[in-house]
Amino acid sequence: MTDMAPAASGSAIARQHLSPLTILIGVIRNIPQFGIFIPAIIWGTARFSFGMALLVALGTLTISSIFVYLRWNSFRFGYDDDELVIHSGLIATNRRAIPFDRIFDVNIEQDLLHRILGVAKMSVETGASGGDEGELNAITLKQAEAIRDAVRRYRAGLRSPQADGDRDAAPAADPVLYAMTPGRVVLSGMFSFSLILVAIIGGILNRVDNAFSVTRVIDVIESRGPNLRAYIATHLLMAMIGIVAIIMLIGVLSGIIRSILTDWGFTLTRGETGVRRVRGLFTRTDTVIPFKRIQTGLILSGPVRRTFGWLRVAVQSMGGAGQDEDRRSAGQQVLMPLANPSEADALLHALGLVAPPAQGAMQSAGLVYFLRRMIWMIPAIIPIIIGMVLDEPRWGAIAIALILLSIPVWWISGRQHRFLLTSDWLFVQNGWWKRRMVILPLSKVQTVSIDTGPIQRRLGSTTLNIGVAGVRGAVAIMDLPRQAACDLMLPLAARARTTVF
Amino acid sequence: MNEAVIISDDDGQPGITEGPLSRLDPRYKGAYRFMLILGCVALWAVASVANYLFLPPDLLPWKAITALCAVALLLTAIIYPPRRYAAMGYRVDEDAILIARGRMFRSETLVPFARIQHLDIQRGPIERLFKLSSLHLSTAGSRHGIVVLPGLPPHKAGVLRAIIRNSIQREQP
Numbered sequence: 001m002t003d004m005a006p007a008a009s010g011s012a013i014a015r016q017h018l019s020p021l022t023i024l025i026g027v028i029r030n031i032p033q034f035g036i037f038i039p040a041i042i043w044g045t046a047r048f049s050f051g052m053a054l055l056v057a058l059g060t061l062t063i064s065s066i067f068v069y070l071r072w073n074s075f076r077f078g079y080d081d082d083e084l085v086i087h088s089g090l091i092a093t094n095r096r097a098i099p100f101d102r103i104f105d106v107n108i109e110q111d112l113l114h115r116i117l118g119v120a121k122m123s124v125e126t127g128a129s130g131g132d133e134g135e136l137n138a139i140t141l142k143q144a145e146a147i148r149d150a151v152r153r154y155r156a157g158l159r160s161p162q163a164d165g166d167r168d169a170a171p172a173a174d175p176v177l178y179a180m181t182p183g184r185v186v187l188s189g190m191f192s193f194s195l196i197l198v199a200i201i202g203g204i205l206n207r208v209d210n211a212f213s214v215t216r217v218i219d220v221i222e223s224r225g226p227n228l229r230a231y232i233a234t235h236l237l238m239a240m241i242g243i244v245a246i247i248m249l250i251g252v253l254s255g256i257i258r259s260i261l262t263d264w265g266f267t268l269t270r271g272e273t274g275v276r277r278v279r280g281l282f283t284r285t286d287t288v289i290p291f292k293r294i295q296t297g298l299i300l301s302g303p304v305r306r307t308f309g310w311l312r313v314a315v316q317s318m319g320g321a322g323q324d325e326d327r328r329s330a331g332q333q334v335l336m337p338l339a340n341p342s343e344a345d346a347l348l349h350a351l352g353l354v355a356p357p358a359q360g361a362m363q364s365a366g367l368v369y370f371l372r373r374m375i376w377m378i379p380a381i382i383p384i385i386i387g388m389v390l391d392e393p394r395w396g397a398i399a400i401a402l403i404l405l406s407i408p409v410w411w412i413s414g415r416q417h418r419f420l421l422t423s424d425w426l427f428v429q430n431g432w433w434k435r436r437m438v439i440l441p442l443s444k445v446q447t448v449s450i451d452t453g454p455i456q457r458r459l460g461s462t463t464l465n466i467g468v469a470g471v472r473g474a475v476a477i478m479d480l481p482r483q484a485a486c487d488l489m490l491p492l493a494a495r496a497r498t499t500v501f
Numbered sequence: 502m503n504e505a506v507i508i509s510d511d512d513g514q515p516g517i518t519e520g521p522l523s524r525l526d527p528r529y530k531g532a533y534r535f536m537l538i539l540g541c542v543a544l545w546a547v548a549s550v551a552n553y554l555f556l557p558p559d560l561l562p563w564k565a566i567t568a569l570c571a572v573a574l575l576l577t578a579i580i581y582p583p584r585r586y587a588a589m590g591y592r593v594d595e596d597a598i599l600i601a602r603g604r605m606f607r608s609e610t611l612v613p614f615a616r617i618q619h620l621d622i623q624r625g626p627i628e629r630l631f632k633l634s635s636l637h638l639s640t641a642g643s644r645h646g647i648v649v650l651p652g653l654p655p656h657k658a659g660v661l662r663a664i665i666r667n668s669i670q671r672e673q674p
Contacts, residue, residue, distance in 0.1 A: 449644075449645060450609045472643055493613050
């Protein structure tokens with residue numbers, strides 16, 4: 001483990017073990033299962049005495065620890081200037097060689113336990129299916145960074161072969177694209193209103209209703225003096241406002257807590273092959289999103305964020321051939337949880353994307369969007385009729401309220417659904433409450449489809465669905481007049497004529 | 502290779518955007534009908550068994566189930582296949598293929614050749630019975646990951662595959 005220098009060029013020898021702390025981590029991780037859970041079951045069912053159960057716990061823990069040790073012992077890795085080799089396997093051994101050629105970049109992740117012990121989980125980002133090809137869990141942080149530097153030197157060497165002499169020089173620090181101050185993390189949390197804590201508290205209150213109930217609390221308060229119940233009865237409105245305010249407060253608090261846990265120290269740097277994002281308080285994740293995999297840019301905003309002029313920037317990334325580890329860089333990746341428009345523009349340019357156009361420059365979905373959805377509401381008349389027939393005005397009232405509510409909602413949604421097609425880009429915006437703007441380079445278009453439902457046919461409109469790699473569903477332009485959709489089909493697919501990837 | 506036929510939808514307007522579409526092989530009607538009949542028979546079997554096992558014996562007499570299934574069979578197997586056949590079509594451009602399907606929910610998908618990851622010619626057992634095959638085009642898009650063009654006689658499927666392959670190879674630098 002002290003020998004950190006890579007071997008000479010040539011085939012690498014897998015000589016190094018993972019950090020011995022891996023054994024400790026493995027044992028600690030096993031404690032809940034082998035040390036507590038299984039013996040607890042045995043104690044409960046076989047009626048051993050507590051002392052016996054403890055003995056059983058020690059026994060299972062020891063046996064599982066032996067396996068952890070054996071697994072550690074059978075895993076060796078090594079690297080030289082251009083490849084990483086891994087020997088693993090207890091019974092069936094496996095020797096795996098991953099040339100640096102195939103490695104885009106290196107991901108380093110540390111959860112709480114790792115950080116306490118000063119180790120990290122390192123995994124490599126390859127072009128094709130990732131899986132657990134090149135995962136070293138756990139090696140010291142220094143070793144992980146050394147391997148990452150070796151990979152980067154190799155890739156730098158590819159670009160400029162005459163820089164061979166500089167091999168020993170540490171690669172220059174990557175430019176920082178975006179970093180979040182603690183203040184901004186908290187601000188971002190405030191905008192991420194989350195009712196999950198409310199739900200959890202409500203669930204807990206429900207469960208422990210016997211031991212601790214709100215009525216008993218009120219009784220206790222009342223015995224001390226003020227007549228709470230009467231007060232609440234007379235000031236019902238104030239009480240309700242109070243409750244709503246408390247719920248809102250809890251919502252904002254839980255948003256802040258979540259934001260602190262996931263986005264603490266959020267830093268975005270520009271690497272050679274992709275964007276590197278480091279974030280997290282207890283679990284620190286260090287992910288690389290390769291440029292090549294980025295399919296679309298996304299600008300998201302909620303109503304409160306928008307009012308204050310903030311945006312959230314994300315990209316949709318393709319990910320590998322569906323292996324679990326590759327999922328880390330697949331799907332929607334948030335690159336800027338909270339940014340102002342100029343920061344967002346800067347990042348988009350750095351990614352090779354483009355800033356979206358102004359609202360006015362985009363074409364709106366128009367009347368058909370609204371009409372079609374109002375037609376969907378027609379079945380809501382049934383409860384009204386039934387209500388009138390059965391003399392139950394409540395049903396009718398609810399249905400009428402629903403219809404009246406949906407009129408402005410659908411109208412605004414229709415206005416907010418916009419798109420713009422230029423020679424290289426397609427911009428599609430959706431949503432009236434939470435707004436979402438998709439920035440699609442035409443070179444990433446896979447398929448184009450015109451889909452027409454029965455109501456759309458009568459109204460003369462269609463939905464244009466654009467298939468993009470790694471994007472669940474499609475990028476869709478809804479309720480376009482049919483002729484316009486047909487006219488768009490060719491320009492959209494035109495870029496696809498030239499192969500890419 | 503294919504007679505150009507215009508597919509019209511209910512209101513008599515030409516259905517497809519850029520011109521005439523080729524039809525599938527007429528034997529597709531028969532193959533689809535066969536599949537529907539098999540489906541109905543399976544449904545009848547399941548319904549009868551469920552009725553026997555789970556419902557009280559006099560609730561739904563076996564004859565009623567058989568009659569219901571027979572009616573369903575008749576309606577679907579006679580009426581539906583020709584309508585479905587009429588609503589399907591395709592057109593091969595110089596660098597893309599357009600595949601259209603569906604009447605009520607119509608979908609017209611344009612797949613540029615350059616975007617085809619790989620293509621398969623598949624023949625299921627029923628297709629083999631009717632001497633048909635289907636072309637499965639794989640793309641990288643998750644929305645239309647696999648686009649299927651059924652109802653092709655084998656030689657036509659082979660010709661299409663060759664056209665697509667040649668077009669892709671022409672583009673390789």
